[in-house]
Amino acid sequence: MTDTAKPLDYVDLNLDASLDRLFALMRIQSISTDPAYAEHCRTAAQLLSDELTELGFAARVAPTPGHPMVVAHHDGPENERAPHVLFYGHYDVQPIDPVELWRRDPFDPVIETRADGSKMIVGRGSSDDKGQLRTFLEACRAWKETTGTLPCRVTILIEGEEESGSESLEPFLHAAAEELKADFALICDTSMWDTQTPGLTIGLRGMAGGQVTVRGPSRDLHSGLYGGPARNPLQLLATILAEMKDTDGRVTLDGFYDGVHDLSADVQASWDALGFNAGQFLGDVGLSVPAGETGYGALEQSWARPTAEINGMWGGYIGEGYKTVIPAEAHAKLSFRLVGDQDPDQVWEAFQAHVRARLPADCTAEFKTRGGSRAISLASDSAPVAATRAALDAEWGKSALLASGGSIPVVNSIKTILGMDSVMVGFALNDDQIHSPNEKYDLKSFHKGIRSWVRILAQLGAMQQVEASEAVPA
Incomplete structure (x- = not known):
């Protein structure tokens, strides 16, 4: 596997510059649901396209009937058997209302220090999804700056309408299906279990x-x-x-x-090890008497039933x-x-x-x-999941939680239109207040998120393309 020492050192030494680039993106008021901010959305798309071009990607701003997409391609290493991955993120954000509840200007990002000394990035889009998106882009930068290439072939798709219904997404996927086709997708719009435990989402209801x-x-x-x-x-x-x-x-x-279907033994063991407190889970919302199916715990009911x-x-x-x-x-x-x-x-x-x-x-x-969608599941022992989990384990020093979550529409769209499964890795926390005033993203999530993607790209690059194709059938 490609040595990660140099790109990881680069991440640590250049964290301030990475934050500067994140803050520049966060200052753009790319609220997709309000037509008054359409020009801001175009500005965000152009900023990302220009940056990816500077990093050696073949990048462009792709127009749609709504807000533009950003599409970028990098061939990766000379090893043609390394897998081809499609990374998805979005640059648009939610409206800032109610403005009076923000501690400061939502589009003037800042790092705040908590009483315990931990730091967090505060501002609209810090977690959803500019901070999460930036972790992957900064990992690509670390690889490019230290090795001149990426460990595997990468296509990037950045949407501008995720927060307003993604009306242009599926038509665009149909029109650009050949260009976007890869072995599997990577999506960084999910969360960790807690501040110490990374999460790898392998199922969506x-x-x-x-x-x-x-x-x-x-x-x-x-x-x-x-x-x-x-x-x-x-x-x-x-x-x-x-x-x-x-x-x-x-x-x-x-x-x-x-x-x-019943849970696999691997997933069941992963969940059992969490020590989930159902009483606290219900108590936080004013309840105390468990409901649901007899014989299934609250966590399993929420994620797998x-x-x-x-x-x-x-x-x-x-x-x-x-x-x-x-x-x-x-x-x-x-x-x-x-x-x-x-x-x-x-x-x-x-x-x-x-x-x-x-x-x-x-x-x-x-x-x-109102229509419907099928659940999405990824085998816990598939090659992409195993590679991603190994990378997360190495960075965080704890076994990554194999989690399930609610619906993420783009995952279904990628599956049905492009015939690809998605590996979902994110570094958000449940208290990030996404869509709410004073949205935040822990500085630790941002820093270790970049380092995690450096490791994930290395692990994926070590896979053989045929293994990826067999593990994630089209």
Whole structure:
């Protein structure tokens, strides 16, 4: 494997310069959701393209109907069997509202020191995603400055609409599929378990969901006159939804658990070693009595088990005061988090069948789906995961957590359009306050994040291309 000593030394000696480049990017007000900041988004894209060009990448700003992409390519070493990786990040940020809750100008980044002496980078985009993106770019700089090349072939795709729906992303992936095709993708938009334990996300739960409306009487009825003999759609819908789960917390929809797999021993051991405190987890949000499936702990339920949740329910009179009414309609919004090989269309159809089977003859139901996505999983013993984990272990001195998380739309897009799996490594922390005032990124996360990517690139460069292709099939 390529020696990492020189690029790691470069990272340590040039940390201040890396922070200067991060701060220059953070000062650009690249808020993608507000058209007033469109020029700022173009400025951020051009800054990144120019920087990558200076580093020896073939880089360009690629226009889209929305904000531009940045695309860059580097051939890497002469070893043609080294894998080709696609790195994804985004330069756009969330709006800064409410402004009055910020301690300082959100676009004037600064390093603050906590009472315990630890330091953090504060400002919009510090964690999501400019700080995370910068860790990879600075690792590439360290390799280029000390060796003149990169350990493997690298393509970089930097988006400008992640925080505003990514409307241009999938059309761009379709149009540039041949150019962007690689062995696998690298995504740095995830988090660590804690300040000492790196995380490697190998699974993302999928999603199905939508809205159901149950209709009964032809109009709202006076409960004093019709209460009793007239069907109440709110009561009916509440009963139907309650029957989605049994007394053990298992979802009762037909075929719901088709495609749900048990955890591998490696992943189970990794999670058991965390010493996760379910009582504290619930206590932090004012709860104390565990719910969910019997026989599964809170961490496993959150990361590896499917769910059925009622997200909202309404009908009848919901204004101020009191009105004795039997409503003509009742409504509910639901979401299903999916794992393994669960099919979102099949799950939604099973929910519709569950409702229809319980409707009286004089009631009807209407459904509106919000679409869905399949879960994403990566084998814990695949070559890219093993290489990345070895690099993280070497840098942090602790075994990286093999974690699962919520949906990251770009991962599904890369999988379905480019036929590639994604290795997800990030150095954010749960208290980074992303999307909120006073967003921060620990200086340790930034520094060791760069060092981690230096090591990851070296480990990936040592892989044989054929191994990567077999481990992550297209």
